[in-house]
Amino acid sequence: xxxxxxxxxxxxxxxxxxxxxxxxxxxxxxxxxxxxxxxxxxxxxxxxxxxxxxxxxxxxxxxxxxxxxxxxxxxxxxxxxxxxxxxxxxxxxxxxxxxxxxxxxxxxxxxxxxxxxxxxxxxxxxxxxxxxxxxxxxxxxxxxxx
Amino acid sequence: xxxxxxxxxxxxxxxxxxxxxxxxxxxxxxxxxxxxxxxxxxxxxxxxxxxxxxxxxxxxxxxxxxxxxxxxxxxxxxxxxxxxxxxxxxxxxxxxxxxxxxxxxxxxxxxxxxxxxxxxxxxxxxxxxxxxxxxxxxxxxxxxxx
DNA sequence: TTAGAATATTTCTATATAGAACAATATAAA
DNA sequence: TTTATATTGTTCTATATAGAAATATTCTAA
Numbered sequence: 474x475x476x477x478x479x480x481x482x483x484x485x486x487x488x489x490x491x492x493x494x495x496x497x498x499x500x501x502x503x504x505x506x507x508x509x510x511x512x513x514x515x516x517x518x519x520x521x522x523x524x525x526x527x528x529x530x531x532x533x534x535x536x537x538x539x540x541x542x543x544x545x546x547x548x549x550x551x552x553x554x555x556x557x558x559x560x561x562x563x564x565x566x567x568x569x570x571x572x573x574x575x576x577x578x579x580x581x582x583x584x585x586x587x588x589x590x591x592x593x594x595x596x597x598x599x600x601x602x603x604x605x606x607x608x609x610x611x612x613x614x615x616x617x618x619x
Numbered sequence: 620x621x622x623x624x625x626x627x628x629x630x631x632x633x634x635x636x637x638x639x640x641x642x643x644x645x646x647x648x649x650x651x652x653x654x655x656x657x658x659x660x661x662x663x664x665x666x667x668x669x670x671x672x673x674x675x676x677x678x679x680x681x682x683x684x685x686x687x688x689x690x691x692x693x694x695x696x697x698x699x700x701x702x703x704x705x706x707x708x709x710x711x712x713x714x715x716x717x718x719x720x721x722x723x724x725x726x727x728x729x730x731x732x733x734x735x736x737x738x739x740x741x742x743x744x745x746x747x748x749x750x751x752x753x754x755x756x757x758x759x760x761x762x763x764x765x
Numbered sequence: 766t767t768a769g770a771a772t773a774t775t776t777c778t779a780t781a782t783a784g785a786a787c788a789a790t791a792t793a794a795a
Numbered sequence: 796t797t798t799a800t801a802t803t804g805t806t807c808t809a810t811a812t813a814g815a816a817a818t819a820t821t822c823t824a825a
Contacts, residue, residue: 476731476743479635481750483656484677486632488757489625491679491813495764507781510629523804531630533637533783538805540781560790560803585622590756596749597622603738603746604627610736611634618641637783653811669774679813684775686811706773706820 489588496580502573507532507540508549509577515550516574520563522555531612635734642726648719653678653686654695655723661696662720666709668701677758
């Protein structure tokens with residue numbers, strides 16, 4: 474058997490991005506993939522700093538900074554300097570962003586249903602457990618580099 | 620249990636890209652991630668058309684066209700019109716590209732070893748089987764759209 | 766054989782992504 | 796307190812990625 478897990482991951486990522494963006498557009502949600510990932514973590518917990526968003530999305534910090542620029546100009550989030558540590562920028566959700574959450578999650582569930590088409594509950598759990606392990610390995614590997 | 624396989628996939632993809640590109644650079648291989656994916660399929664079988672590369676990498680056709688531009692100017696591949704169907708562009712490997720294969724594969728194996736750190740042979744196979752199923756589902760889903 | 770449909774690729778435009786370098790702030794050490 | 800170091804975020808530059816539209820070629824049906 475060939476081992477090309479990394480190649481599979483890349484392919485799946487590309488397909489899922491294209492399909493998910495189309496689903497979002499069809500449902501009138503004007504949020505791009507990159508913005509969606511940041512919103513996903515902010516909906517769980519906000520405000521967050523750029524570094525915290527970076528850690529939770531696995532995006533590079535400068536990438537987060539730039540995608541946040543776009544979200545600010547679209548009225549999705551706001552920037553504010555943290556007075557108790559003026560190096561940090563706190564990113565908060567606007568009312569508009571909060572109003573999008575339910576609709577977004579509905580589309581997200583559709584996407585998950587497609588993604589796991591034909592999977593049993595057990596298979597799905599086993600698969601996500603594998604993913605969590607790999608994510609952990611790679612996260613630690615990158616940390617050790619620094 | 621939360622289901623966020625898609626989010627895991629995205630995170631793993633980002634980390635693996637950054638780590639793999641660093642490994643390539645450290646080994647003096649001046650190939651970017653996008654170029655690497657195209658080379659990966661060309662090393663298996665060349666020449667290929669833009670559409671064939673697109674199908675095998677799951678990249679959009681216009682993306683392949685543009686990444687190939689960069690590879691041509693770097694002397695990695697060449698373009699040639701297929702005389703028997705002049706709509707098609709055949710992409711071939713240069714000697715330089717062929718000379719890179721072994722080194723690239725060595726780095727690729729290092730990356731795979733890291734990726735599957737702590738996985739048994741059986742776990743690895745089970746995981747790749749899951750990935751193949753999801754890739755199949757998403758590939759078909761996108762086809763049906765068209 | 767020709768008009769219309771299908772196929773293959775490229776171009777245009779916009780966002781995503783990250784490395785490197787830089788700027789600002791905070792912390793630790795002397 | 797000053798200096799060195801670490802942390803946090805942004806800017807600059809370059810490639811990756813893809814949707815929409817444009818172009819060129821081939822196929823099909825009348």
